[in-house]
Amino acid sequence: MEEKNKKNQIDRREFLKRLGIGAAVSTVALTGCNSGKNSVSGDRSALGDIPVDRMTFRTNPKTGEKVSLLGYGCMRWPTLPGGDEPIDQETVNRLVDFAIGHGVNYFDTSPAYCKGRSERATGIALKRYPRDKFFIATKLSNFAPSTWTREESLKMYHNSFRELQVDYIDYMLLHGVGMGNGMAELEARYIDNGILDFLMTEREAGRIRNLGFSYHGDIRVFDYLLSQHEKYKWDFVQIQLNYVDWKHAKEVNTRNTDAEYLYGELAKLNIPAVIMEPLLGGRLSNVHDHIAAKLKQRRPDESVASWAFRFAGSFPGVLTVLSGMTYMEHLQDNLRTFAPLDPLTEADMEFLEETAQALLRYPTIPCNDCKYCMPCPYGLDIPGILLHFNKCINEGNMPSSAQDAGYRKARRAFLVGYDRSVPRLRQADHCIGCNQCVHHCPQNIRIPEEMQRIDRFVEDLKQGREF
Template sequence: MFCRALSDGREVSVLGYGAMRLPTVDGGHANSWAKSGYSESTIDQEMLDRQIRYLLEHGVNYFDTSPAYCRGESERRLGDALVKSGFARKDYFVATKLSNFAPQQFPLDACKKMFENSLRFLRTDYIDNYLLHSIGNGGFETFSKRYLENGALDWCVELRREKRIRNLGFSFHGDPKAFEWCIEHHGDYKWDFCQIQMNYVDWRHAKEVNARNLDGKYLYETLAERKIPVVIMEPLLGGTLARYNEALARHLVPLDPEASLAKWALRFCASFPNVMTILSGMTRTEHIEENVATFEDFRPCTEEEFAALERAALEYLKCGNVPCTACSYCMPCPYGLDIPSLLRFRNDVLMKGGKDAKTVLAEYAKAVPEELRRADHCTGCGLCRPHCPQQINIPGEMAMIDSQIDLLKNEVARR
C-alpha cells in the first residue's frame, strides 16, 4: 500500500476510507434510501466488518467519519467494525468531526457532548484527526457562530493539548472567507492538516462550475506553502468521475486502455506530494478491491497524463452537469423531495439527450419512483441551499427539471 510518512514518524495510507456511504442490507448506500422504496434501510454491519477487515489487512489505515453521516449511524457502525477487526488502536487513524450544523448544537456544551459521544461510539479514548466540519457552509457568519463566538475552536486546541485529539484540522466547503480566516490564523491554531475538495475537474475549473468556489489548485498550493498536509475529499465527485462518461473516456482511455476512470481520478490526486490521504466513500467491495489495487502499484501521473486529464476536465465541463455528489446534506427536504436522485437524473438522462420523450419519462419514473418526491413538488422555499457543499441552486434546478419534464409530457400528449 502506498503510504506517506507523517511528522511524528507514523505512516498513513494514501487511500483512506470515507464512512459516509456505508453499505446497507439492500445493496444501496446509507445516505440514500432511494433503491429501497424510501423505507428506512439498515446498515449491513456484517458486510461493513468484512470490508473494514479487508482494508486493514491491505494496509489502509485512515478512516474518516462524522456524527452527521448516515443519519447519525456512521460513527457507531464504524467503531464497531474497527474494534471487531482485531487490529490494535495504534494501527489505524480515526478522523471524526465537530458537525454542529443545527443552531441548537452551537453552544459549547452541545459541542462537548458531541465529542464525548464520538469517543463513546468509536470505542476509543482519543481521536487521531479531529475536524471542524465544512467551515464555509452557510457563510462566514455561521462559521463564526459555530466555532468562534462559542469558544469551540479554543476548546479544540485545549483538547489537542490534553492529547485527547492528536491532530486538529478543518474541512472546507463554501464561503472562501472562512478558509482565508483559518489560513491567516494558522500561526495561532497550528492546523495539523486540512481537508479540501480536489479532483482533476476542480483543480483549475471549480470557478467555472460555480463562481463562488475556490479552485483546488489554489487551495492545495496555499496549504502546501504553509506545509499543512492535505486530506482530499470527493476525488471522484461522489462517483461522477468514476461512471462512464464519453467526454472523459475519449481523452483518458488511449493512454491506458485497461485503467478505470476511478483509477485516473485517484492517481491524479495522489500525484501531489503534500497530499496525506485521499478519502473514498467505497460502498461496495468491488470499489474497495479496485481502489486498493490502484494504490498497491501506484505510480504518479506524468506530464503527458496531466495534460490528458486537463483536456478531459475541459470536455467534461461542456456537459453542463451540476456538481452534485449525492452527499445528502440537503436531505431531508421538508416536502419530501428526493433531491440527489433528481439531480443525478438531470445529469445522466435529462441533459444528456439522445433519448426520445417517452424513454426519458420512463427513466424519470424509475429514478424517482414516488410521484410526490419528484421535482414539481419543490416549493422554492430554499431551505436546502445553505446545506449544499457544492452550492448548487437546488430550487432553480428543480424548476428546470420540472419544466423540461413538462415539455416532454406535453410532447407525448400532443401525439
Template structure:
C-alpha cells in the same frame, strides 16, 4: 493547454452548441472499465497489495494514501420508520465488516467518520468494526458538529460522546466539520468556546492533530487559517473543482503555510466515476484495463501535499478497484495528464443541466414534464448523443440526431415536451437549483425543431 483555457473554450463550446444548463452533480457511482476487476492484484490473498502511504509531517505517522470514508457503508431497510413514515436504512454490519477487514488487510489504515453520517450510526459502527485491531494499527478521524455547539460545556459533551461511541481513548485526527461561512465558524468555535475545548483536548492527548473541513471561499479560508493554529485541513479536491471551486487556490495556500491536506470528494459525489461516452472512450483507449474512477483518484493522489484521499466505499468492487489504484501508486505522467486534459475538455463540451428531479416546479399548467425533459437531455449528454448543431451534417451527426430524438421521444410523452412551454415563468421561482426553466425549454424546443426538419 491550461485548465483555465480549457474552461474558457468549453464554455464557448457549450454556448455555441446549445447553452443548456450548468454542470450537474451526478449522484450515482458506477464504475466504467474496459475490463473486469480482479486478476493478479485483485484477489483476497493478504500481502499482495503494497499500499501507498504518506507521512504526517509532524508526527511522522504513516497514513495510507487511500482513506476510508465512513459515510457510505452498505445498508438494509430496517423496520424502524422515520418521521415521514419511511423505512430507515440501517448499516449492514456484516457486509461493512467484510469491507473494513479487506481494507485493513491490504494496507488501508485511515478511517474517517462524523457525527451525522448514517443518521449518527457511523461512529458506533466503525468503532465496533475496528475493535479487533490494535489501536495503533489505524488512525481514526472524527468531526465536531459545530451546528450543535451552544456553549463550551455542550462542545465538551459532544466530544466525550464521540469518544464513547467510537469506543476509543483518543482521535488521531479531529476536525471542525464542514465550515462554509464565517458565522458557521465564529459562533460555535469562537463565541461559544468550541475551539478552546478542542485545543484543551489536544493538550490532554485525546486529539492528536486538530484541523477543519472546508467548503467556503478563499477569503474565509485565509480568515480561519489566520485565526488559530491548525495541523491539517480536509478539502474537496477533484479535477473539476480544481478549477470550478477554487480548490487549486486553497490547496496552494496550504502548501505555502506548510499545512498538510486531506481530500474529500475525489469523484465529485460519484460524477467522475463515469464521464460522457466520448470522454470515457479517450481514457479507456489510453488505459483499457483501468477504471474511469482511477484517473480521478490518481489525479488527487499525485498532489504531494495530500496526506490521504477519502473514498466512501459501499461495494467490494469499489474497494478493490481503489486498492488497485493506490497499490504501488504512480503519480500521473505528463503524457497521462494530457490524455486526462483531453477527456476533461470533451466532458466539459456539454454541461449537464443541474436538475435534481425534486419536482418543486411541478405541475406545469401547460402540461410540460419539466424534470423529464431535462432527464432526456442529460441522458443524451452522458451517452455523447448531442448532435453538433454547427458542425457538418455528416453520418456522425445523423446518428447522434436519431439517438437524441429517440431518447427524447421515449423519455417525454407527447404533450409533456418542451414545445408546450409558453414561457410563463411560473416554475422558475420554485427551482432550488435556480435553473432558468423557461429559457432552457425554449432552447430545447428550438433544438428539437431544428433536428426534426
C-alpha cells in the same frame, strides 16, 4: 480575491516540481450512505489481481506515522432494504476487513453521515482490531443552529468517542467551514462559544492527536484560518481536489475556489492536505461515453475512476485521498490504483487538463450526493433527482429536439429511468421552493431553481413539446 488567486497560482514549472514529475517517485519516498448509483461496472472498471502489502503510504510530518494514501470515507456505508435505511453492519465489517488487510488504515466519518449512524457502524467494525492498526478521523458537525451552543457542541464531541468506542481521536475536524454564512457562521459554531479553544486543549491532553478543518465555499474563511496558523497550528486541512476543480472550480460552481490555490496555500505552510471529492461526487467515474473511451484507450487495464485518484494522489503534500467505497468492487478498484500508486507524468497531466475542458462542455449539476440537503420536509429525493439528470447527460440520453433521430429513445430512457430512480411522490414537481435545503449545500446549488428547471424539462418531455 481574483488578484490574490492569480498571484498565488502555481505556474506550470512549479506545479510539475511539486508534483514530482521528472524524478522517480518511489513508494518509500511517497511514504461523505449510498444506494450504489456510481458503482464500478462494465468496461469502465479495472482489470487484474488485487495487490497485497503494496499500499502507498505518506508520512504525517508531526507524528511520523505512516498513513495509507487511500483513505476510507465512511459517508456511504451500504444499507439494508427498507425505508429507514439501516446500515448493513455485516457488509461494513467485510469491507473494513478487506481494506485493513490490504493496507488501508485511515477511516473518515462524521456524526452527520448516514443519518447519524456512520460513527457507530465504523466504531463497531474497527473495534475488532488493535487500536494501533487504524487512524480514525471524525468531525464536529454542528451545522444546525441548535448545536452552536457550547453545551450542545460538547455533547456532540463526547458522543463521538462513545459511538466510535475510542479514548482518543487521531484526526478531528471542524466540519464544512465556509458553508452557509461564511465567517459569521464560523464564529458562531467554533469561536464565540470557545469550542475551538476547547479542541486545542483536548489536543494538548492527547485526546485529539491532530486538529484540522474541512473547507467548503467562502474563501475568506479558508484564508482567515490559515492566517491564524501560528495560533491554531493546524495539523492538516481537508480540501476538495480533482482534475476538474484544479483549475476550473468556478466554472463548475461560481462560489468554489480552484484546488490549485487551496493546495498551494497549504503547501506554503507545510500543512498536509486530506483530499475529498477526488471523483467530484462520482461524476469523474461516470463521464460521458466518448470521454470514458479516451481514458480507457490510454490505459486499457485501468478504470476511468483511477485517473482521478492518480491525479489526487500524485501531489506530495497530500496525506490521504478519501473515497466513499460502498461496494467491494469500489474498494478493489481503488486498491489497484494505490497499491502502489503510479504517479502522473507530464503527458498525463496535459491529457487530464484536456479531459477537464471536454467535461466542462457537458452542463451537469454539481451535486456530490453528500445528502446534507436531506431530509427534505416535503419528501423530495433531492440527490436522486439531480444524479439522474447528470447520469442522462453523461450517458448521452438527454433528449434535445424532437427532430433528432435518437429523440424518442432518449426521451423514453430519461422518463423511465426517472421513475425507476426516484419514486413519483419524491420527484421535482413536489418542490414548493421553501429554500430550507439551500443553506446546507456545500456546493451552493440553488436547489429549488434546479428542481423547477428539471420539473419543466420532465413535463415538456411528457407532453412531447419542443425545446
